[in-house]
Amino acid sequence: NTGSGHGPRIGVLTGDGIGQEIVPGVVQVVDAAFEGVGTTGPDWAWLPFGREALDEHGDAVPAGTIAALEDLDMWILGPHDSASYPPERRGDLTPGGRIRKHFDLYANIRPARALPGVRAVSPRMDLVVVRENTEGFYADRNMAVGSGEFMPTPDVALAVGVFTRRAAERIAESAFALAEQRRRRVTVVHKTNVLRLTTGLFRDVCAEVGERHPDVEVTYEHVDALTAKLVRSGETFDVIVAENMFGDILSDLAGELSGSLGMAASINASAEKVMAQAAHGAAPDIAGRNRANPTALMLSAAAMLDHAAATGGPGHFARVADRVRGAVEHTVASGVATADIGGQASTSEFVETVAAHALRGV
Ligand code: ATP
Numbered sequence: 001n002t003g004s005g006h007g008p009r010i011g012v013l014t015g016d017g018i019g020q021e022i023v024p025g026v027v028q029v030v031d032a033a034f035e036g037v038g039t040t041g042p043d044w045a046w047l048p049f050g051r052e053a054l055d056e057h058g059d060a061v062p063a064g065t066i067a068a069l070e071d072l073d074m075w076i077l078g079p080h081d082s083a084s085y086p087p088e089r090r091g092d093l094t095p096g097g098r099i100r101k102h103f104d105l106y107a108n109i110r111p112a113r114a115l116p117g118v119r120a121v122s123p124r125m126d127l128v129v130v131r132e133n134t135e136g137f138y139a140d141r142n143m144a145v146g147s148g149e150f151m152p153t154p155d156v157a158l159a160v161g162v163f164t165r166r167a168a169e170r171i172a173e174s175a176f177a178l179a180e181q182r183r184r185r186v187t188v189v190h191k192t193n194v195l196r197l198t199t200g201l202f203r204d205v206c207a208e209v210g211e212r213h214p215d216v217e218v219t220y221e222h223v224d225a226l227t228a229k230l231v232r233s234g235e236t237f238d239v240i241v242a243e244n245m246f247g248d249i250l251s252d253l254a255g256e257l258s259g260s261l262g263m264a265a266s267i268n269a270s271a272e273k274v275m276a277q278a279a280h281g282a283a284p285d286i287a288g289r290n291r292a293n294p295t296a297l298m299l300s301a302a303a304m305l306d307h308a309a310a311t312g313g314p315g316h317f318a319r320v321a322d323r324v325r326g327a328v329e330h331t332v333a334s335g336v337a338t339a340d341i342g343g344q345a346s347t348s349e350f351v352e353t354v355a356a357h358a359l360r361g362v
């Protein structure tokens with residue numbers, strides 16, 4: 001609601017490690033971008049999450065945080081270092097995984113776009129991997145199935161792949177809707193020469209959804225063949241839709257081809273909610289040293305605003321997102337960059353530069 005002079009309400013969950021440094025920087029840049037396009041900035045809801053929440057509330061994802069998120073359409077999630085929590089407090093799912101599962105954020109959308117001035121194997125790559133995030137070959141994430149792995153005897157381990165029409169249909173809809181805002185091409189990933197029934201259902205449902213989007217060109221690729229094509233001619237792909245495990249692997253591959261971990265954005269979304277979450281972790285090895293690269297989370301926040309605009313939110317969110325992206329690109333292209341991508345800027349210098357560009361426009 002921006003009509004009455006109130007900015008949108010957006011959650012912020014700072015998290016652990018470099019989250020303490022990059023999350024406030026992302027908030028600063030998003031504020032500057034809202035101001036830059038002349039609209040009221042977000043009303044930020046800072047919510048306990050991660051190690052501090054564990055110490056203070058006895059839970060890394062306190063019930064009060066979940067309750068607050070119920071009332072929000074979008075939020076920014078910092079990284080968590082749950083591997084460092086006391087073992088008895090870790091639980092089966094990571095803190096981020098618990099939020100994803102609670103809100104059934106079934107679409108993991110990972111843009112892989114090379115930035116001018118950043119060394120990349122595929123400097124012209126500009127694609128998005130749309131990964132199904134609840135079932136497939138990571139069926140332990142599935143609401144209905146519980147653990148997808150088991151051992152009938154100590155010497156035999158089995159894993160279940162779960163593929164449902166409903167999950168394939170909704171992820172395919174996300175992918176085709178996204179392609180309609182981009183270059184109108186979708187690549188459907190499968191492995192039907194071996195996994196005929198499971199990945200075959202996924203492929204066929206995607207094909208059906210594709211028929212409802214005749215303006216989008218659809219191609220089909222075996223996952224193994226696709227890895228080679230991504231390396232050889234990654235710039236030709238637009239939107240890639242894949243089941244959970246294939247999407248996990250392909251998005252890491254595309255992320256590395258187009259840049260580095262500190263640059264890799266992602267969002268997790270359902271039809272109602274969208275969460276910005278960088279692809280990287282809490283980077284405890286560099287935490288607290290003003291060295292972390294906030295780019296991935298800045299681009300994740302931009303993707304979150306784009307997604308909100310495309311799914312019924314205010315149209316000016318897309319302009320704010322463009323403003324954030326433009327400011328990041330301009331900053332990096334001008335040679336201001338953090339150490340992980342070969343620059344000398346500190347986190348705070350980088351944030352100040354991006355925020356200044358976001359405010360003024362480039
Ligand atoms: P997780 O299990 O949470 O994914 P991880 O063990 O894969 O974590 P990360 O925390 O992602 O590891 O860090 C991997 C490496 O990349 C580390 O050396 C870290 O310093 C570096 N790294 C990750 N994110 C950034 C960033 N934003 N800026 C600079 N370096 C980063």
Ligand code: MG
Nearest residue numbers: 279280281282
């Ligand atoms: Mg990792």
